[in-house]
Every structure is written in C-alpha cells, then in structure tokens.
Amino acid sequence: MKYVDVILPLPLEGLFTYALPKNQQSRDLFGHRVLVPLGRSLTYTAMVARCHDEKPEFEVREILGVLDESPMLLPQQYKLWSWIADYYMSPIGEVYKAALPSGLKAEDGYKPRTETYIGLAEKFRSEEAINLAFNLLGRAEKQLKAFVEFLALSHWDSIEGNEPQDEIKEITREELMNVSKSAAPVVKALCDRGILYTYQVEVGRLGNGGEPQPENIRQLNEAQSDAFNQIKLQFMKRPVVLLHGVTSSGKTELYMHLIQQTIDRGEQVLYLLPEIALTVQIMQRLQRVFGNRLGIFHSKYSDAERVEIWKKQMGKNPYDVILGARSAVFLPFQRLGLVIIDEEHETSFKQQDPAPRYHARSAAIMLAQMYGAKTLLGTATPSMESYYNAQQGKYGLVELTTRYKGIELPEIEVVDVKDLRHRKIMRGGPFSPQLIKAMREALDDNKQIILFQNRRGYSQMVECKTCGWVPHCVNCDVALTYHKSLSMLTCHYCGYTYPIPMECPACENKDLKGKGYGTEKIEDEIQMLFPDARVARMDLDTTRTRNAYDRIIGDFSSGKTNVLIGTQMVSKGLDFDRVSVVGILDADTMLNYPDFRAYEHAFMMMAQVSGRAGRKGGRGKVFLQTRNAELPLISQVVRNDYASFYKDLLEERQMFHYPPFYHLININLRHTREDVVEGAAIEMAGRLRQWFGARILGPDKPSIARVKQQNIRKIVIKLENKIDLAQVRLYLRQAQKQLLEDKRYATLQVFYDVDPL
Numbered sequence: 001m002k003y004v005d006v007i008l009p010l011p012l013e014g015l016f017t018y019a020l021p022k023n024q025q026s027r028d029l030f031g032h033r034v035l036v037p038l039g040r041s042l043t044y045t046a047m048v049a050r051c052h053d054e055k056p057e058f059e060v061r062e063i064l065g066v067l068d069e070s071p072m073l074l075p076q077q078y079k080l081w082s083w084i085a086d087y088y089m090s091p092i093g094e095v096y097k098a099a100l101p102s103g104l105k106a107e108d109g110y111k112p113r114t115e116t117y118i119g120l121a122e123k124f125r126s127e128e129a130i131n132l133a134f135n136l137l138g139r140a141e142k143q144l145k146a147f148v149e150f151l152a153l154s155h156w157d158s159i160e161g162n163e164p165q166d167e168i169k170e171i172t173r174e175e176l177m178n179v180s181k182s183a184a185p186v187v188k189a190l191c192d193r194g195i196l197y198t199y200q201v202e203v204g205r206l207g208n209g210g211e212p213q214p215e216n217i218r219q220l221n222e223a224q225s226d227a228f229n230q231i232k233l234q235f236m237k238r239p240v241v242l243l244h245g246v247t248s249s250g251k252t253e254l255y256m257h258l259i260q261q262t263i264d265r266g267e268q269v270l271y272l273l274p275e276i277a278l279t280v281q282i283m284q285r286l287q288r289v290f291g292n293r294l295g296i297f298h299s300k301y302s303d304a305e306r307v308e309i310w311k312k313q314m315g316k317n318p319y320d321v322i323l324g325a326r327s328a329v330f331l332p333f334q335r336l337g338l339v340i341i342d343e344e345h346e347t348s349f350k351q352q353d354p355a356p357r358y359h360a361r362s363a364a365i366m367l368a369q370m371y372g373a374k375t376l377l378g379t380a381t382p383s384m385e386s387y388y389n390a391q392q393g394k395y396g397l398v399e400l401t402t403r404y405k406g407i408e409l410p411e412i413e414v415v416d417v418k419d420l421r422h423r424k425i426m427r428g429g430p431f432s433p434q435l436i437k438a439m440r441e442a443l444d445d446n447k448q449i450i451l452f453q454n455r456r457g458y459s460q461m462v463e464c465k466t467c468g469w470v471p472h473c474v475n476c477d478v479a480l481t482y483h484k485s486l487s488m489l490t491c492h493y494c495g496y497t498y499p500i501p502m503e504c505p506a507c508e509n510k511d512l513k514g515k516g517y518g519t520e521k522i523e524d525e526i527q528m529l530f531p532d533a534r535v536a537r538m539d540l541d542t543t544r545t546r547n548a549y550d551r552i553i554g555d556f557s558s559g560k561t562n563v564l565i566g567t568q569m570v571s572k573g574l575d576f577d578r579v580s581v582v583g584i585l586d587a588d589t590m591l592n593y594p595d596f597r598a599y600e601h602a603f604m605m606m607a608q609v610s611g612r613a614g615r616k617g618g619r620g621k622v623f624l625q626t627r628n629a630e631l632p633l634i635s636q637v638v639r640n641d642y643a644s645f646y647k648d649l650l651e652e653r654q655m656f657h658y659p660p661f662y663h664l665i666n667i668n669l670r671h672t673r674e675d676v677v678e679g680a681a682i683e684m685a686g687r688l689r690q691w692f693g694a695r696i697l698g699p700d701k702p703s704i705a706r707v708k709q710q711n712i713r714k715i716v717i718k719l720e721n722k723i724d725l726a727q728v729r730l731y732l733r734q735a736q737k738q739l740l741e742d743k744r745y746a747t748l749q750v751f752y753d754v755d756p757l
Contacts, residue, residue: 001025002020002025002052002053003019004051006034007096008036010044012093015050016046017056019063024063024066027066031071031073032047032048032066033047034047034064037064074314076333077332080363081096085356087362088355090355094356098351103307118154118171119198120150123194125162133195136193149180150196155167173187210287212291213288221404224249224253234396239373240365240374240395241375241396241398242344242379243398243399244399245378247612249401256289258340259286262338268338269336269338270322270333271342272326272360272364273325274349275348276325283296293319296322296324297323297327298328299327313331313333326348329360338376339365340376341376341377345379357753359757377395381603381607384659384660407618410610410613415434415623417627418629430453430585434623439529448556448564450613452583452585454567455589456492456540458485458524460481460518462480465513475494475707476706476708480498493707519537535563537552538565568605580613580620582621584624584625587625587634590606596658607637610622610637657718663718663754665717665752666714666716669699669712669749673711677712680713681698682699684736685698688731688735691735698714700713700715710749
C-alpha cells in the first residue's frame with residue numbers, strides 16, 4: 001500500500017497522511033496537487049510532499065483525485081517552503097497558502113482563457129466543394145463576402161483539387177469579423193449551413209515582450225566596468241555580494257550585463273524589487289533588451305495571470321528572467337543561476353500580515369543557495385545587517401561611488417522649521433520660504449518637483465478645539481485619519497470609516513479642526529500656491545488599481561505632470577530626468593518613531609528621496625525640513641556619509657543588544673478579551689524566563705494595543721548570534737503548547753515575528 005504526506009492550505013503544523021487508490025499506486029506524486037477529504041464534508045487541494053509505503057498507526061483515508069499530470073512544485077521550492085516554515089516559525093500550510101496562486105489551490109479555481117476560431121468544414125475541403133459553397137451562397141451577399149474573406153485569410157483559396165498550395169492559417173472569429181466587416185449573425189449563419197465551424201483554442205493572458213535585443217544594453221563606463229569586474233571576482237570567492245552604489249550610479253546597467261551573461265550560460269535570473277511602482281520603469285528598460293525572455297510577477301496581476309506564469313515556469317519554455325516583487329521568490333525555477341535583490345535595504349521585502357512573516361531578501365538568498373546560484377544585493381543605503389555581513393567578510397563588497405556621467409550628488413539644504421516658526425517666518429503651512437522660492441523657480445524653468453510626506457490622507461486626525469475630543473476607531477486603538485477625497489474619517493489598520501461629525505459629540509461645539517498634514521492636504525496646498533502646476537499624488541490611496549502606477553509614473557516621466565507628491569513610494573529608486581527640487585517636508589515624523597530602527601529607516605528614506613534630484617539634468621537641490629537640525633544623523637544625510645552613520649549606529653546596536661549582534665523574535669498574543677491576553681502573556685513570559693532568563697523582555701502593551709477588536713500583548717526575545725536557534729524554536733513551541741492546553745486560552749492567537757522590522 002502506498003501513502004502520501006500532503007500539505008494542506010491551512011494554518012496547521014506538519015504534514016497529513018492519506019492513502020493512494022489502487023490505480024495510483026505506481027505513480028510518484030511528489031509536487032502534484034491532490035484532492036483530499038478533511039472532516040465530515042470538507043475537501044481541500046493539497047500538495048504532495050512525500051510518497052512512501054510506511055503504514056501509519058491510525059486509520060487513513062484515500063485521496064479523492066490527482067489534479068495534475070505533471071508536478072506543480074519543484075524539490076528546491078519545497079526545501080524553501082520548509083526553511084521558511086522552520087525559520088519564521090510559521091505552519092507550512094501558511095507557506096503553501098502564500099506561495100501558490102489561489103487558482104492552483106482549488107480544483108476548479110483556474111479557468112484557462114480561450115478564443116473562438118473559425119475552420120472550414122471537412123466536406124468543403126476541396127476545390128469542387130468550395131465552388132459548390134459559392135453557389136449555395138449566391139443570394140446571401142454578406143455571407144458570401146465573409147466566406148471569400150475567410151478563404152483568403154486562411155489560405156484555403158490556394159486549393160487545387162484536394163490540396164491547398166499554401167500553408168493553412170488558423171483564423172479567429174474576431175479577425176474574420178473585423179476584416180470582412182461582418183456581424184456575428186453572418187458568421188453564425190455560415191456555421192449553421194455547415195460550411196464553417198467554430199472551435200476553442202486556449203490562449204495565454206501573458207503579454208509578448210517582443211524579440212530580445214541584447215544590442216540595446218548600454219556600454220558600461222569606466223567606473224561601472226570596474227565594479228562589474230569586481231562583482232565577478234567576488235562571486236568567485238563568495239555566493240553573496242553587496243553592491244553599494246550611490247544613487248544614479250547606473251546599478252541597473254550592471255544588472256543587465258550580469259543578466260545577459262547568466263542567460264547566455266543557459267541559466268535563469270530572479271530580479272526582485274521591493275515595490276510594484278518600481279517594476280514599471282525597470283520593466284520597460286529590461287523589455288527593450290530581453291523582450292519575451294522576461295516575465296513579470298507581482299500582486300497586482302490577476303490570479304489567472306499568476307497561474308499562467310507559474311505553469312510556464314514549470315513548462316518546457318520558461319522565462320529566462322523573472323522581474324517581480326516579494327512573492328516572486330516562490331515561483332518555480334528550473335535552472336536558477338543569479339538572484340538580484342535591488343534596493344535590498346527596503347522594509348517592503350518583509351511580509352507583515354498575514355503569515356508567513358518572511359523576509360524576501362533572506363528567502364531569496366536561501367533559494368539561490370539551494371540552486372548553487374549567486375546573489376547580488378544592490379542599494380545606495382545598505383541595511384545594517386547586509387553591510388555588517390560585508391564588513392565581516394561573509395558577503396563580498398563592491399562600491400560604486402560616482403554618479404552616471406559624473407553628475408554631482410544633490411545639494412541638501414537643512415531648513416530649521418523650529419527656528420522659522422519661532423521667528424514667525426514660517427507660520428502654519430508645511431512649506432518653508434526657501435522651498436517655496438525654489439519650487440517657483442523650478443516651475444518657471446520647466447523643471448519638476450518631488451515632495452515627500454510619509455503620511456497619507458488629508459489630516460492626521462480631527463480634534464475639537466474646545467474640549468480636545470478626537471474620533472477613534474471602534475475596532476483599534478488609533479485616531480481616525482481624515483480623507484478629504486472620501487469625505488470620511490478612516491482607520492488605516494482595519495478600514496473602518498466614520499462620517500465627519502458636524503459637531504463635537506462630547507461638547508456640541510462645531511469648531512472641529514484637522515491636525516497635521518497628509519499627502520492629500522499637501523496636494524491642496526500646492527494647487528493654491530501654484531495654480532498652474534500639474535500635480536500628481538502617489539500613495540496607497542491613488543495606486544490601488546493595477547495600472548495606477550504606470551499612469552502616475554508615465555505622466556511624470558513624460559512631463560504631463562510636474563509636481564509629484566508622495567509617501568515613501570517616491571523614495572524607491574525611481575529615475576526621472578528633469579527633477580531639480582526635492583522637498584522632505586517633515587523629517588521628524590520618521591526620526592521620532594518609537595522603534596530601534598527609526599534612525600536607520602530615516603537615513604535610508606531621506607538619502608533615497610534626495611537621490612531623485614538632479615539625475616540627468618544637472619545638480620539638484622533638496623530641502624530637508626526638520627525641528628532637529630542639530631542631530632548628527634541630519635549632517636550625515638547632508639554629506640551622504642553612510643560610513644559615519646553606520647559606525648555610530650553600530651556602536652549603539654552593540655551596546656543595547658540589537659541586530660546585527662543579536663537576533664530578535666517578537667511573540668504576539670491576541671484575544672478579544674484584554675484580561676485573557678494579559679494573563680496568557682504573563683504566563684508565557686514566565687515559562688520562557690525559566691529557559692532564557694534575562695533574554696526575555698515583557699510582556700508589554702504596545703502603543704497600538706488593539707487592532708480589529710483583538711487586544712495585543714508582545715514579548716521580545718533577544719538572542720546572541722551564536723545561539724542554537726533550532727533549540728530556541730523547540731522551547732517556544734513547547735511553551736505555546738503548554739499555554740494553549742489551558743481551556744481559558746483555547747481561542748488565543750499566538751504568532752511569531754522572527755527578525756522583525
């Protein structure tokens with residue numbers, strides 16, 4: 001008797017064993033999807049992880065069916081799933097659920113796209129029969145015209161006797177209708193007469209990028225060529241190399257040369273980007289070179305498109321290059337040779353909710369290792385962990401310190417907002433006089449402007465000026481954000497909306513005012529200051545649809561808009577020619593965030609958004625507005641002094657036991673009742689202290705202690721780098737199991753965030 005161990009798309013630990021029916025006993029079903037029963041009436045599409053003949057000690061049920069003729073999962077993918085489940089302490093069922101497109105997790109979830117084609121009926125496939133058809137259609141003028149056009153398009157008009165002289169071409173119904181200018185009933189009548197017939201052909205949803213044109217790769221300049229050779233040299237010594245290149249130094253050109261060399265060797269490339277917004281520009285550049293050898297994969301694609309890419313990657317002619325966001329790491333690769341992780345520092349590579357809470361950078365490095373492939377990490381502002389690994393010799397390090405064509409880094413002017421407000425030079429608005437003057441000059445000179453405000457919406461909150469009442473979300477411990485475009489107050493955690501009150505419900509005063517500036521309000525202010533400016537806004541609210549990124553970036557690139565306002569999306573490696581002014585409107589929102597990584601993230605965002613200025617059009621100017629102008633970090637951003645910033649921060653991290661010297665694991669406990677989650681957190685922390693001692697911090701009540709009606713408590717574990725993480729995970733699972741055995745905590749949620757950001 002043969003058995004299979006399968007993964008279910010459920011948040012359940014481990015594999016589940018089923019028996020194979022007699023007609024499937026001889027097949028190796030690893031990587032195949034099978035339909036399995038669960039409980040009394042449920043069925044699921046499971047993934048086979050193992051085939052064996054070890055009879056379990058319990059009664060097993062048979063699978064209901066095999067859904068695939070060939071595997072849908074490669075051995076290396078399963079190894080990656082297992083590593084993610086183990087390292088990030090997430091059930092492998094959740095990894096399966098995240099990895100596979102939804103259409104592959106249901107037996108009837110994916111329907112291939114088909115198109116209707118027109119063919120010539122068998123009995124009319126001779127010269128004599130076609131002439132007979134002409135006679136039949138003598139009085140049906142429209143049908144005769146459509147039939148003549150069909151014969152010409154399909155080459156059946158070349159028939160002599162019973163043999164066509166030209167190769168017969170397949171014709172779609174739509175093509176015939178367009179060319180012959182015939183309506184659908186005309187074509188249907190030809191089919192009803194038995195002269196033509198229709199049939200369905202499966203067609204892909206994937207676009208065709210055209211023929212590859214490697215000659216479109218630009219020649220590297222001296223600095224780039226030197227860096228390129230260093231990368232290849234470093235790859236001979238180490239599997240992972242960090243490319244630290246200043247903004248606009250031409251890192252993408254280096255990537256393209258490396259990609260071309262890789263696919264010339266017959267290997268595949270995975271090119272990861274942190275944001276969908278970036279794929280728009282990079283995709284156009286890569287398609288000009290690699291054409292239809294390039295595939296695109298990200299969450300804005302429809303599920304059917306993602307299924308087709310998955311199937312193509314498993315087929316005989318997979319894409320040589322995959323360009324994608326975080327989830328592209330899960331795609332099948334048959335001969336992976338190179339992984340490029342661009343903007344490797346970006347926090348968007350870390351999945352937050354739902355589980356698995358994996359970091360795509362770490363997962364991609366592991367994936368490359370499983371294939372024996374190389375990994376290149378590229379950035380102008382390396383993450384602390386990556387730069388530390390490079391300094392310690394774990395990664396290779398290559399530095400590119402000059403901008404393309406020798407263009408200078410932008411001049412950064414620090415604007416002391418506190419001083420300007422004190423002297424009443426800058427009153428209530430978000431723009432300093434220096435920034436307004438520079439924006440006016442840029443617009444007069446037909447240049448472009450980027451304004452960075454890392455907060456969306458119109459106002460951060462609404463407040464009663466008399467009693468101080470602030471509307472809060474009913475599900476979460478947060479103030480509601482005012483969105484003018486929606487005329488609603490909205491919770492950014494659960495989506496709850498609340499109509500703007502006409503008066504304060506606490507004191508009935510009508511003096512309700514918005515506090516703070518979001519991107520929506522910045523947009524309004526710019527329209528008032530510069531009525532002729534053509535303004536675009538790029539944030540989560542304006543980029544919800546698939547084509548929104550393309551439109552916003554395309555309009556700004558072509559000059560249809562000349563002021564781009566955005567959240568951190570505008571800091572992520574976008575390349576615009578005519579940007580002469582960048583305004584960082586409020587650096588303090590990043591600096592004052594209660595997190596040990598706040599300064600690291602602030603430095604990266606400010607350095608990156610500054611790098612959008614003065615790329616091909618000469619040196620740009622950046623205005624950095626802050627109330628903390630004396631901070632060392634501000635001067636480090638101004639000087640683009642990453643080395644000094646890294647040194648200062650490294651000393652602080654070592655002193656307070658943070659990464660890269662320690663591993664962090666956050667344990668999050670959630671329950672609808674606060675007393676239950678509080679008691680559970682105290683008990684679990686107590687158990688863990690018996691094993692880990694002072695390495696356990698908490699439990700704490702986070703600043704946002706209730707989200708979606710779930711009360712939250714957090715326990716933090718700080719672990720030395722050399723500690724046995726496998727043993728740590730064993731202890732954590734044991735503590736969780738003991739806790740959940742208590743009936744009081746039966747509905748408690750416990751999840752782990754390993755290496756949190």
